[in-house]
Amino acid sequence: xxxxxxxxxxEILREERQATVEDLARRLGLTPMTIRHHLNVLQAxxxxxxxxxxxxxxxxxxxxxYTLTETADDLFPQNHGLLANYLxxxxxxxxxxxxxRAMFRRIAARLASEAPPPxxxxxxxxxxxxxxxxxxxxxFLTRWERTEDGYVxxxxxxxxxxxxxxxxxxxxxxxxxxxxxxxxxxxPLGGKGAGDAPCRYLLTPPRRRxxxx
Numbered sequence: 001x002x003x004x005x006x007x008x009x010x011e012i013l014r015e016e017r018q019a020t021v022e023d024l025a026r027r028l029g030l031t032p033m034t035i036r037h038h039l040n041v042l043q044a045x046x047x048x049x050x051x052x053x054x055x056x057x058x059x060x061x062x063x064x065x066y067t068l069t070e071t072a073d074d075l076f077p078q079n080h081g082l083l084a085n086y087l088x089x090x091x092x093x094x095x096x097x098x099x100x101r102a103m104f105r106r107i108a109a110r111l112a113s114e115a116p117p118p119x120x121x122x123x124x125x126x127x128x129x130x131x132x133x134x135x136x137x138x139x140f141l142t143r144w145e146r147t148e149d150g151y152v153x154x155x156x157x158x159x160x161x162x163x164x165x166x167x168x169x170x171x172x173x174x175x176x177x178x179x180x181x182x183x184x185x186x187x188p189l190g191g192k193g194a195g196d197a198p199c200r201y202l203l204t205p206p207r208r209r210x211x212x213x
Contacts, residue, residue, distance in 0.1 A: 005028065005030070005034075005038055006038050006041065006042055008028060009024055009028070009035070009038055009039070009042065009048075010042070010047065010048075010068065010072060010075065012024060012027055012028075013048065013066060013067060013068045013072075014068060014072075014076060017067065018065045018066065018067045019065070019066055020063055020064065020065055020066070021035050021036055021039065021064065021066075024039075024066075039066060046069055046071050047068065047069055047071060047072040047075070048066050048067065048068060048069060048072065049066070049067055049068075049069050050064045050065065050066050051064070051065055051067070052064060052065075053065045080162075081161075081162025081163055082162070084160075084162070084163045085162070085163055085166055085167070088163065088166075088167050088169065091103070092167075100169060101169065101172060104169045104170070104172055104173040104176070105172075105173070105176050107173055108173045108174075108176035108177040108180060109176075109180060111138070111177055112177055112180040112181055115131065115134045115181055116130060116134065118130075124151075124182075124205040124206075125146070125151070127181075127182065128144055128151055128153070128182065128203065129144075131178075131181045131182060132144055132153070134181070135155070138159065139157070139159030140155050140156075140157060140158070140159060141155065141156040141157035142154070142155055142156070143156060147202075149202060149204065150202050150203055150204035150205060151202070151203045151204075151205070152189065152200060152201070152202055152203075153178070153186070153200070153201050153203055154198050154199070154200045154201075155174070155198060155199040155200075156198050158170075158174075158199060171199065174199065175188070175201070178201060178203070182203055183206070184203055184204060184205065184206060186201035186202070186203055187201060187202040187203075187204070188200070188201060189201060189202055
């Protein structure tokens with residue numbers, strides 16, 4: 001029952017954009033004290049936020065108005081994947097395959113430009129750690145390990161999986177992004193293009209040139 005009440009509060013705030021304790025109490029047939037309890041829980045979960053609004057008559061204290069946070073938006077149904085699939089279908093009907101791939105390479109370059117640049121005298125492993133942290137901020141769930149052949153980077157969660165189940169271009173974009181960020185060509189190790197399967201790449205550090213003594 002308590003969970004249902006909080007869900008209804010979120011739905012009302014979604015519908016009305018904002019509401020006071022009194023507004024919510026009236027809509028739900030509950031006491032203001034009960035509404036405040038649920039709002040406190042929702043605030044602790046970073047789902048609602050309160051702000052003070054002065055009354056139009058300027059008489060009395062400012063009232064508290066509650067609104068949803070951006071975090072709460074994720075609780076409501078969304079279908080970005082369906083729209084992205086339709087858009088990509090249309091693009092591929094209009095453009096040759098070469099131009100579509102070039103477009104995704106440009107998107108990869110744009111993403112790469114938002115990543116932190118390599119630091120002076122940074123080792124390959126230090127750069128890989130920096131890149132993995134950047135990918136985490138983009139919605140990937142990235143793991144990497146050192147092997148005899150180089151470094152294996154695994155994307156456990158692909159933020160484009162609803163699209164990559166149907167189109168290979170997001171996977172090619174990821175490979176291009178890794179190339180731009182790490183300076184080496186990533187070698188796929190399986191799981192490519194399956195959408196739900198982890199994508200694994202082997203990254204081989206470039207050999208250091210040995211100067212004659």
